[in-house]
Amino acid sequence: MQNAKTHIKVNDRVEVIAGGDKGRVGKVIRIDRNRGRAVVEKINMIKRHTKPNALNQQGGIIDKEAPVAISNLMLICPKCAKTSRVARKALEDGTRVRICKKCGESVEGKA
Ligand SMILES: [Zn+2]
Structure with missing residues (x-):
C-alpha cells in the first residue's frame, strides 16, 4: 500500500498554519493521502450550488469544506x-x- 508520510490522522485536532484560514483550529474529517490533502471541520469553507435532491429538497447553496494541503496543517497535541x-x-x-x-x-x- 502506498502510504505517503502524514503526521495527521482523522479525528486529530489541527491548526492551519498557512493560507486564508491560518490560525484556525478544527477536527480532521477526511484525509486523502494520495493528493496530500485533508478535509478539516469548518476550515476552507466553500459555497456549493446544489440541485434539489432527497436530502435537500430546496436545493440552493450549501457551505462545504474544501480540502486543504496537509502540509498547511499542524497537529495539536491533546495533552499539552x-x-x-x-x-x-x-x-x-x-x-x-x-x-x-x-x-x-x-x-x-x-x-
Ligand atoms: Zn504535547
Whole structure:
C-alpha cells in the first residue's frame, strides 16, 4: 500500500498554519493521502450550488469544506494543547504511536 508520510490522522485536532484560514483550529474529517490533502471541520469553507435532491429538497447553496494541503496543517497535541511535531515510537506490542515532541506524551486518541 502506498502510504505517503502524514503526521495527521482523522479525528486529530489541527491548526492551519498557512493560507486564508491560518490560525484556525478544527477536527480532521477526511484525509486523502494520495493528493496530500485533508478535509478539516469548518476550515476552507466553500459555497456549493446544489440541485434539489432527497436530502435537500430546496436545493440552493450549501457551505462545504474544501480540502486543504496537509502540509498547511499542524497537529495539536491533546495533552499539552500546543501545536507540535510528532515522533514515532513502537510500543512493546508492536503498535506504532505518535509522540508529542513537546510533552513526550502519546497523541493518539483513545480508540
Ligand atoms: Zn504535547
